[in-house]
Amino acid sequence: MTTAIIGLGNMGKGLARRLAGKTDLVVAGRNEVSARDFARSIGAASATVEAAVAGADIVVLALPFAAALELAASPALAGKVVVDLSNPVKPDFSGLAIGHVTSAAEQIQQAASGSQVVKAFNTIFAGLFDAPRAATESVPVFLAGNDESAVEAVAQLVAKAGFATEKTGGIDAARLLEPLGMLNIRFGYGLGRGTAIAPNWLAVAA
Ligand SMILES: NC(=O)c1ccc[n+]([C@@H]2O[C@H](COP(=O)([O-])OP(=O)(O)OC[C@H]3O[C@@H](n4cnc5c(N)ncnc54)[C@H](OP(=O)(O)O)[C@@H]3O)[C@@H](O)[C@H]2O)c1
Numbered sequence: 258m259t260t261a262i263i264g265l266g267n268m269g270k271g272l273a274r275r276l277a278g279k280t281d282l283v284v285a286g287r288n289e290v291s292a293r294d295f296a297r298s299i300g301a302a303s304a305t306v307e308a309a310v311a312g313a314d315i316v317v318l319a320l321p322f323a324a325a326l327e328l329a330a331s332p333a334l335a336g337k338v339v340v341d342l343s344n345p346v347k348p349d350f351s352g353l354a355i356g357h358v359t360s361a362a363e364q365i366q367q368a369a370s371g372s373q374v375v376k377a378f379n380t381i382f383a384g385l386f387d388a389p390r391a392a393t394e395s396v397p398v399f400l401a402g403n404d405e406s407a408v409e410a411v412a413q414l415v416a417k418a419g420f421a422t423e424k425t426g427g428i429d430a431a432r433l434l435e436p437l438g439m440l441n442i443r444f445g446y447g448l449g450r451g452t453a454i455a456p457n458w459l460a461v462a463a
Contacts, residue, residue, distance in 0.1 A: 260414060261285060261313035263306055263328065265292055268342055268378065269319030271386025275418040277301045285309035310334060315410060316372075317342070322354075322361045326368055335371030338407040340414075341431075342378040344438040350446070353439050362401060362431030373407030375400055376431040377415060379438040382445060382452040390419040396455045397423035399437070401430035423458065 260276065262269045265286035273284050277299040285306045286292040296303035303309075310316055310331070315338045318325040322343040329339065345354045345361040355361065366374035377400050385393055398415045400422055402408040412422045425434060437456055444450045 258315065258410065259283065259313045260315040260317065261304075261309040262317045262319055263309060264319035264324070265295055266319065267383035268386075269317070270295060271383045272317065272319065272378070272418060273301060274299055275386050275390075276414070279417040280414065283309045283312065307333065310337070314338060315340060315414060318365070325361070326365055329365040329368040329372070329374075331369075332371070334369050337372050338404075338410050339365065339369050339372045339374045340377050340411055341365045341374055342376075344379050344435055344442065346439065346442065350442065353435055356432060356435060358432075360429070360431035360435050362428050362435070366403070366428050373402060373404035374428060375402035375404075375407050375411040376428065376434055377411050379431075379434055380441050380456050381420070382441070382455070384452045385455060386418075388453065393419050395421050395457075397421045397457055399423045399425050399430075399434050401425045401428050401434055403427045 259281045262273050262284045276282050283302040283304050284292055284296050285304050292303045310333045317340040322345040325343050341362045343361045347354050362376040377398050380399055398420045400408050415422050445452045
């Protein structure tokens with residue numbers, strides 16, 4: 258099972274560092290030279306975006322929502338599991354640009370109609386990828402997707418990245434997960450709690 262990470266910003270690089278050596282991994286970005294240098298630094302492969310997508314079973318779109326949506330429409334993604342980790346925040350971070358009756362993940366699924374889209378990692382601050390693995394093993398990555406085998410494939414990837422998983426149902430659950438990501442941003446930045454935080458669901462002893 259080959260995973261391609263497209264986009265080497267904070268999320269893409271952080272996830273790649275966690276997955277390097279744990280799965281068959283190829284990374285790609287707009288700047289092929291810096292993608293190659295980064296790949297070498299973590300012992301992974303790099304390729305052009307086109308080649309990385311073509312050779313992968315799982316394609317992680319570690320991109321801003323608009324760029325993810327554009328790539329999602331590519332026929333090259335057909336038949337692949339596509340991971341959307343975006344939070345469609347407004348440019349001034351005051352809230353989400355879309356929601357309630359749709360979500361970024363649903364729009365990406367609509368654009369990538371021949372792919373199985375799975376929402377993941379949108380409530381995880383990029384800095385958590387650089388925390389010790391032991392510190393994140395019980396931190397849930399919330400998953401949403403319509404195809405159970407695609408969700409399970411991403412759950413296994415999440416485990417390799419050193420996180421727990423919480424399955425939330427079909428892709429429409431992204432309407433709930435994206436506001437949760439926004440709340441996390443509000444706690445982290447607006448309310449000053451910093452970015453070493455993540456939401457979790459507690460089972461309360463009654
Ligand atoms: N940062 C977080 O803590 C966090 C947490 C949860 C979810 N997310 C979500 O994760 C996604 C990535 O966030 P990030 O923090 O990693 O962003 P980032 O550091 O700004 O990185 C974005 C990456 O996307 C690439 N990119 C930007 N516009 C592009 C375009 N039009 N076409 C192709 N590539 C493009 C950039 O490439 P260049 O380097 O070539 O510019 C960069 O590699 C976003 O959707 C965000 O909402 C982020």
